[in-house]
Amino acid sequence: xVCQVVVGSLLSILLINQTPTTPPADTLFPVEKWQYNxxxxxxxxxxxxxxxxxxxxxxxxxxxxNLTLIGILWGERGYYxxxxxxxxxxxxxxxxxxxxxGKVSEIVRxxxxxxxxxxxxxxxxxxxxQEKERR
Numbered sequence: 001x002v003c004q005v006v007v008g009s010l011l012s013i014l015l016i017n018q019t020p021t022t023p024p025a026d027t028l029f030p031v032e033k034w035q036y037n038x039x040x041x042x043x044x045x046x047x048x049x050x051x052x053x054x055x056x057x058x059x060x061x062x063x064x065x066n067l068t069l070i071g072i073l074w075g076e077r078g079y080y081x082x083x084x085x086x087x088x089x090x091x092x093x094x095x096x097x098x099x100x101x102g103k104v105s106e107i108v109r110x111x112x113x114x115x116x117x118x119x120x121x122x123x124x125x126x127x128x129x130q131e132k133e134r135r
Contacts, residue, residue: 062091063100064114069127072109079107083127 066086073080073092081093081104093112097104102116102125111128 061100062093064102064116064125064127067099067127069112069129072107072111072129074109079109081107081112081127083112 062083062085067083068085069081069083070090071082073082078095082090083093084090093099093104093107095104095107099114099116101118102114102122104112105115105124106113111126114125114127116123116125
């Protein structure tokens with residue numbers, strides 16, 4: 001019984017003397033920050049499968065289902081399509097650029113035509129410019 005009283009009083013003294021830790025002023029919860037040093041190794045956050053490599057060696061990650069056509073540019077070097085993906089990241093596409101499952105086959109003044117291959121069947125997918133609503 002005396003041991004319980006001594007242990008109880010020691011624990012209460014320890015609890016009273018502790019000071020609470022306060023998080024940084026910019027956040028309620030502390031956040032661990034990690035930095036990955038490549039050192040010649042591959043990035044573990046890049047998927048191993050499902051990326052087609054274009055002739056330039058860049059992985060294609062744009063899915064035509066998530067693209068919105070913003071505009072078409074043309075000049076001496078041909079047509080270019082200004083698109084944005086589902087997270088509002090902008091891209092410039094030219095004829096022959098790779099997308100998920102296919103490539104850009106043609107760009108005209110009012111749209112982009114993609115050739116998509118699925119199970120050996122090539123289908124055409126067209127993305128047109130949307131006319132703005134007139135006020």
